[in-house]
Amino acid sequence: MDTSISRLIAAEAKRQSEVLEMIPSENYASENVRAAVGSVFMNKYAEGQATKRYYQGNSVVDELELLCKSRALKLFGLLEAEWGVNVQALSGSPANLAIIAALLEPGEKILSMYLPDGGHLSHGWQLPDKKVTLVSKIWDITFYHVDKHTRLFDYDVIEAQAREVKPKLLISGGTAYPREIDHQRMANIAHSVGAYYLADVSHEAGLIAGGANASPFLYADVVMMTTHKTLRGPRGALIFSKKELSTSIDQSVFPSIQGGPHEHTIAGIAVALEEARSDAFKAYAHQVVTNAQTLANHFVSAGLDVVTGGTDKHLVLIDLRSINASAWVVAWALEYANIIVNRNTVPFDTGSSIYPSGIRLGTPAITTRGMKEEEMKNIAVWIMDVIHLVKDIQLPEEKVARIAFITKTKKEFAQHHELAAIAGRVKALCTKFPVL
Numbered sequence: 001m002d003t004s005i006s007r008l009i010a011a012e013a014k015r016q017s018e019v020l021e022m023i024p025s026e027n028y029a030s031e032n033v034r035a036a037v038g039s040v041f042m043n044k045y046a047e048g049q050a051t052k053r054y055y056q057g058n059s060v061v062d063e064l065e066l067l068c069k070s071r072a073l074k075l076f077g078l079l080e081a082e083w084g085v086n087v088q089a090l091s092g093s094p095a096n097l098a099i100i101a102a103l104l105e106p107g108e109k110i111l112s113m114y115l116p117d118g119g120h121l122s123h124g125w126q127l128p129d130k131k132v133t134l135v136s137k138i139w140d141i142t143f144y145h146v147d148k149h150t151r152l153f154d155y156d157v158i159e160a161q162a163r164e165v166k167p168k169l170l171i172s173g174g175t176a177y178p179r180e181i182d183h184q185r186m187a188n189i190a191h192s193v194g195a196y197y198l199a200d201v202s203h204e205a206g207l208i209a210g211g212a213n214a215s216p217f218l219y220a221d222v223v224m225m226t227t228h229k230t231l232r233g234p235r236g237a238l239i240f241s242k243k244e245l246s247t248s249i250d251q252s253v254f255p256s257i258q259g260g261p262h263e264h265t266i267a268g269i270a271v272a273l274e275e276a277r278s279d280a281f282k283a284y285a286h287q288v289v290t291n292a293q294t295l296a297n298h299f300v301s302a303g304l305d306v307v308t309g310g311t312d313k314h315l316v317l318i319d320l321r322s323i324n325a326s327a328w329v330v331a332w333a334l335e336y337a338n339i340i341v342n343r344n345t346v347p348f349d350t351g352s353s354i355y356p357s358g359i360r361l362g363t364p365a366i367t368t369r370g371m372k373e374e375e376m377k378n379i380a381v382w383i384m385d386v387i388h389l390v391k392d393i394q395l396p397e398e399k400v401a402r403i404a405f406i407t408k409t410k411k412e413f414a415q416h417h418e419l420a421a422i423a424g425r426v427k428a429l430c431t432k433f434p435v436l
């Protein structure tokens with residue numbers, strides 16, 4: 001027994017059970033998923049695809065991977081004759097890299113969602129003066145944006161942009177866009193200019209599996225999803241692709257980008273995929289959305305600027321500029337009240353990625369604990385209470401003053417009686433909804 005690590009595991013388990021985990025990309029994987037990830041499959045090297053390995057001793061692993069693939073296709077109602085699925089990508093970002101490398105020659109064009117409007121780094125994020133990601137160093141990236149007034153995507157504008165840019169790949173998929181994407185329209189836009197359409201549904205995977213969000217599979221050429229968010233599996237990714245693209249995507253994952261797949265993770269993904277077929281999971285997916293909408297409605301009624309006025313899915317994005325509150329201050333105050341959210345960029349943000357103007361909250365993890373509308377109402381009240389307590393505390397503009405301010409403010413929050421009182425109420429609620 002490694003006592004140092006055991007202590008940390010116990011401390012993290014305690015923390016996860018005593019707080020409201022409201023980061024939209026997080027969830028609680030089941031004990032069965034965790035057991036599979038901690039299994040002896042971690043000992044095995046298995047480069048290559050099932051039945052075509054570069055190592056001996058893979059008969060059981062082959063069975064595992066084939067089972068995982070068939071469960072993945074089954075969950076989303078896909079025919080093996082039409083769709084391939086790669087279960088080996090180590091996570092969402094390498095999965096996107098593998099897809100792009102398989103479909104495009106270096107230097108070809110990609111049209112993808114702008115990061116501050118809710119896109120993801122792995123879709124080729126770059127600044128005007130810096131190629132931040134490997135994807136942006138290799139390929140030619142253009143971004144599409146939300147509309148300034150509605151903060152929604154205007155598909156006519158994206159279509160006009162696609163005609164001008166003529167990308168080889170159109171990517172949708174976001175981390176903070178609270179509305180459903182029109183996959184049919186996006187696929188039509190892509191195909192009308194001869195591009196592939198990649199739907200990155202990392203955030204919505206479980207909602208799509210449970211029927212709470214629309215499926216992209218009728219329209220997209222490639223669908224990528226991480227397995228650890230709403231899908232409630234271990235950290236990993238699935239790449240679904242039309243049959244004619246599957247071999248090049250498989251080869252892009254291995255040997256182009258990765259080495260041996262993490263078979264223990266694949267075992268955990270297979271367990272999560274089976275769990276997601278249950279009626280209980282379907283009810284869960286719908287409750288995730290109902291809970292997020294309940295929170296959003298409460299915040300709108302309380303006068304906050306909820307981006308797009310609500311949500312279709314598991315996340316709510318709040319622009320704090322309308323009440324002149326600092327997202328950094330609010331996120332840290334919430335943490336001291338045992339409520340864990342992200343500070344996040346919002347459309348047309350005037351801040352930076354470290355000090356953005358919004359907070360992003362999600363319901364996947366708290367819904368896994370069994371919380372419903374009644375609890376959402378209490379949680380929304382506590383969040384509003386925290387915002388009111390700290391909204392006049394302003395982050396200094398100047399860098400040195402800011403560092404001193406951060407240390408001082410965290411100390412003050414740690415001794416803040418009202419934040420501590422809310423933390424106590426949160427803890428009591430968490431006790432009623434244990435993490436299983």
Ligand SMILES: Cc1ncc(COP(=O)(O)O)c(C=O)c1O
Pocket residue numbers: 025091092093094096119120122173174175200201202203226236
């Ligand atoms: C839309 C989207 N794509 C890709 C990723 C990358 O996944 P990972 O963190 O597993 O690399 C994320 C993760 O947040 C995401 O939200």
